[in-house]
């Protein structure tokens with residue numbers, strides 16, 4: 538065991554002012570009380586909300602393309618891979634829940650939003666210094682391949698949540714019925730309007746389906762409209778609020794379950810999985826995603842602070858239903 542105080546400081550940036558050198562096989566435990574909390578808060582200029590008790594974290598694999606952590610008895614793995622290759626490599630029927638927010642190409646290829654602002658960023662997609670990530674070519678053939686691989690990896694009666702924009706909802710969502718029992722389309726109300734010429738966008742869709750009919754969600758009273766504010770000035774393009782994944786896992790997961798996100802981005806789904814006592818296995822094609830996610834998770838596990846989403850996205854004064 539090693540304490541943070543003894544580790545080397547290797548990175549100094551605004552987002553991650555402290556570096557956690559999780560040498561493979563070394564368990565890091567932050568000594569309490571946490572004196573650096575105010576520094577981190579000052580760096581971001583936002584108050585920190587502590588959402589989890591500090592814990593210890595052990596790094597089991599630290600290659601450029603694979604980061605695996607042990608947090609107590611939870612295993613959290615991030616893999617830099619194409620989603621199809623990643624899903625094909627998972628043992629069959631090994632996942633309890635899939636929650637995912639795919640990088641669809643359809644909407645961006647066809648729609649130009651906000652005087653080209655999204656399109657401007659979009660031109661450098663996938664490049665190292667680029668602000669936009671590369672996308673999954675969402676042809677019908679590719680999407681079917683994605684769904685069939687999700688189905689093989691998901692346990693019988695497992696649950697799957699797939700996010701859709703308004704374009705892909707019409708083109709791709711109907712295909713999900715060929716693989717899963719589609720139970721509902723949930724509306725994520727982002728509370729504040731975003732871009733869009735023909736009615737400014739304030740919502741996204743989340744399709745909920747099951748792989749068989751023998752497992753219910755936890756509460757029958759959960760509504761199918763979720764009011765959760767979008768993230769402004771995110772640290773990762775299209776970073777989603779952790780609360781979105783929190784709701785999914787409140788409904789569909791128990792401690793010890795294995796949760797998967799094959800388009801994990803900044804690992805918001807992994808943060809929710811940790812909070813729910815679940816294991817997590819995720820993939821993203823981008824090395825940036827894996828690096829940023831690893832740092833996010835290390836600090837979250839050690840200090841209980843989510844530096845990528847320091848504030849709750851639940852609208853003020855509203856009660857949570859999950």
Ligand SMILES: C[S@@+](CC[C@H](N)C(=O)[O-])C[C@H]1O[C@@H](n2cnc3c(N)ncnc32)[C@H](O)[C@@H]1O
Nearest residue numbers: 619620640670672673776777800802803805822
């Ligand atoms: C919409 S973002 C996910 C955002 C994430 N939910 C979050 O909260 O940060 C989609 C992600 O899919 C990744 N991606 C694009 N094509 C991919 C592929 N073929 N396989 C795996 N990941 C891919 C992108 O790099 C991007 O990080």
